Amino acid sequence: MQAYHQPDEIRTVTNRLLDMLIDYYSSPKSSKAVNYRSKEELVKAFYQSEPPNEERPLDDVLKEFKESILPASVKTWHPLFMNQMFAGASFPSIIGDLMASMMNPTLATWEASPVATIIEKNVSQWMAQMMGLPKGSWGIFLPGGSLSNLIALTIARNQFFGMDIRRTGIPMEKKPVLICSEASHYSIANAANILGLGSDHLLKIKTRVNGSMDTNDLEEQLQQCDRNHQTPFAIIATMGLTVSGCFDPLDEMAGICKPRGIHIHVDAAFGGGMALTQKGKRHFTGIEHADTLTWDAHKTLHMPLTSSVLLLPNPQLLKSVFSQKEATYLFHPQPEHEIEDLGKYTPLCGKRFDALKLWLLWHTYGTENFREQAENRFKLTEDFGAYLKSTEDFHMDYQSESPISCFHWAPKEWQKVDRKLRAPYSNKLHRTIREEIKQDGNAFFNIALLNSMDQFRFILINPLTTLDQLKDLVSEIRARALAYCNKHPQPFQSSGEQR
């Protein structure tokens, strides 16, 4: 077996890797966003029922990866890849990710990863500072926003019902209730499941037209909880809702919930970057009330997956929930210092050095870069919104508050038709167009249900996306929509009466 410890062996494969990186980064537009192939075709080409038993040179395997796996995969770095809440990643951060694999520390213990531990704590402090959290706030990097939300809500549960919950388990006789909205990310429902609450104990508050929480309903639901002798212990304020990108009214929610001692978790996984912008920072009024906050740098800060941080004004809470006395083989006594084993602050034992890529990016571009990037992405979203408004046939139900545009096509003659009446036909049209464009491969964007209708959903966080590209895409959508209508007669009349 070749061990790849010799410089020449390493150089050969590294050269191939470099070629791949250069090709990938210097030609984001040169190929399609999706080289569409059917599921049957892909499974036939790539699924191997038997593991590879024979030895092969690594360079050979890399060649195969470059020539067959990479071209068949979705190009998330493409300017019109707008389907996910991340889009490619900046070059320095990719290098940082590779370096983290090369170093391969585990951030659970100080003695095995001393500098990495300092860097992680330090970067989380910078993020807390940038977010406007109180002095002394910091946190831990976790593999994704979903997990950060789960850990935040575990803290909320244990703190509210007493740290003895580690021994006694959850006091269901107190009828604990977790509050979110109908538009919260699905990781909250998963958290309720994992925390042993169950969906019956997850209270979903109604939303307004842009998806933000309706605080009148929140007040009413809290009163109902009182009448039912239930105990609401935490609420999630989403900053950058998954579908619409808009913001829950954090300050108002905190005003209602803080006096009741309810833990405020801010899920800024997507919208965190908007706190850096002139227009976006107003949504973060009341941030000082946040007990925990999730922020995914892999979403709007153009980092590779995963780069998620959970921030807290009182990070010692993490230790109260997660430190274990049993693991004496791992955590050895150390002189008293504010830098400690991060393994005591998280349920993770093998803990990847995710902070390194952000550290490298920060050092390469400086703080101002984040602000500038966030401003640029939001400006593109606003310009695109203004363009849609100038057309007669594309419509947005709300004003974008972060880099997401949800919009639908409805020609003038449809306007008077009740939404519910036209939704089945319109939904089919939108889904067909998305699928056609994805299969052509020139763009990849999503569809989401908003205000009882499927809408196109563009996530505009890729720095390579331009307004002209978006306008061309909108023209293509219009042409396809008209062709669809010609082919499939509408089951409703423009007057609003059903045929």
Ligand SMILES: Cc1ncc(COP(=O)(O)O)c(C=O)c1O
């Ligand atoms: C608001 C919100 N919270 C949490 C998450 C989960 O983040 P991750 O994909 O990093 O697990 C998402 C993902 O889209 C999100 O939109």
